[in-house]
Amino acid sequence: MAHLVRTGISLESDLLERFDCAIHKKGYKNRSEAIRDLVRDFVVTEDVEENRMVVGTLTMVYDHHRPKLSERLIEAQHHAEHKVLAATHVHLDHHNCLEVIIMRGRSADVRHLADRILSLRGVKHGKLVLTTPGKNL
Numbered sequence: 001m002a003h004l005v006r007t008g009i010s011l012e013s014d015l016l017e018r019f020d021c022a023i024h025k026k027g028y029k030n031r032s033e034a035i036r037d038l039v040r041d042f043v044v045t046e047d048v049e050e051n052r053m054v055v056g057t058l059t060m061v062y063d064h065h066r067p068k069l070s071e072r073l074i075e076a077q078h079h080a081e082h083k084v085l086a087a088t089h090v091h092l093d094h095h096n097c098l099e100v101i102i103m104r105g106r107s108a109d110v111r112h113l114a115d116r117i118l119s120l121r122g123v124k125h126g127k128l129v130l131t132t133p134g135k136n137l
Contacts, residue, residue, distance in 0.1 A: 009035075044132045048107045055085075056130040058101040058114045065095055066122025073117065077101065080113050096124070104133070 011019070023034040048054055064070060077084045083105040090098045101117070103110045107130060114128040 040137055043137065044130075047132050047136075048130050051106050051108045053105065053133060054107045054110060054130045055102070055104045055133050056110050056114070056128055058103065058117060058126060058128045059098070060101075060118060060123050060126030061092070061096055061098050062120075062123045063095050064091075064097045069120060069122035072120050073099070076113070076117050076120070083109060083113055 019034070020031070023031065026034070028034040062069060062073075077087060080103075083103050085102045085104055087099060087101045092098050103113065105113075110130065111128065114126070117123065118126040118128075
């Protein structure tokens with residue numbers, strides 16, 4: 001573990017009270033743990049905005065009866081070079097499937113691939129979540 005540095009912050013009492021309630025609900029043991037997570041989230045956001053290496057999951061729901069959609073989804077993943085690491089497919093009901101695609105690459109490239117997949121006709125909803133590979137946290 002890296003060397004810990006003690007620091008102080010100044011907040012309005014109302015804001016601190018709301019923060020304490022929120023972190024208690026989430027199960028944090030103390031403010032330091034919650035603030036460390038907020039700082040890490042800020043750093044990850046910077047990595048994404050600066051087109052650094054990221055990992056991410058694209059979660060989507062689609063109608064697998066839509067003609068040629070399954071083929072287009074597979075084709076998009078195969079043409080993504082080494083960005084797609086794995087995919088999981090689950091049948092939700094007679095028409096709907098859930099698929100989670102795990103990706104790695106520069107944030108702009110991963111976002112572009114996700115946008116291309118989500119724009120396919122028959123994809124009902126999807127969301128891309130990006131994070132850091134963890135090396136610099």
